[in-house]
Amino acid sequence: xxxxxxxxxxxxxxxxxxxxxxxxxxxxxxxxxxxxxxxxxxxxxxxxxxxxxxxxxxxxxxxxxxxxxxxxxxxxxxxxxxxxxxxxxxxx
Numbered sequence: 001x002x003x004x005x006x007x008x009x010x011x012x013x014x015x016x017x018x019x020x021x022x023x024x025x026x027x028x029x030x031x032x033x034x035x036x037x038x039x040x041x042x043x044x045x046x047x048x049x050x051x052x053x054x055x056x057x058x059x060x061x062x063x064x065x066x067x068x069x070x071x072x073x074x075x076x077x078x079x080x081x082x083x084x085x086x087x088x089x090x091x092x
Contacts, residue, residue, distance in 0.1 A: 005079045009090040010057065011049050016086050018046050029086060036086065045077055051090050054078070 012018070016031040018038075027043035029036040038046060044064060048057050058071045081087040 005075065005082070007054055007078055007082065007087070007089045009051055009053055010078050010081075010087055011051055011090040012046065012081075013086055013088050018043070029081075031086060036084070042077065045074060046081075049087075 012029065013031075016029050019028050019030055020026075021028050027038040027040070027046075029038065029046060044061065045057070048060055052060075054075070058074050061070045061074055062068060078087060
């Protein structure tokens with residue numbers, strides 16, 4: 001993870017959206033150039049990209065995972081989404 005990566009209120013970009021594909025039995029982020037298949041953990045992260053702060057997102061995920069220190073992994077995942085052009089910082 002890049003130590004300079006900082007995002008305050010992560011959200012999917014306007015042209016990307018989460019969906020559950022019943023036919024393929026998988027979580028996905030769909031966007032004009034393709035589809036990103038998510039594992040269960042990735043889906044939990046993406047579903048919480050609702051404009052809340054990164055700290056709030058990490059706190060909620062930590063609760064979901066029995067108090068585990070998920071911060072570094074969550075930030076790394078967010079950075080990957082950002083580097084693929086699928087994440088923006090909602091400053092609202």
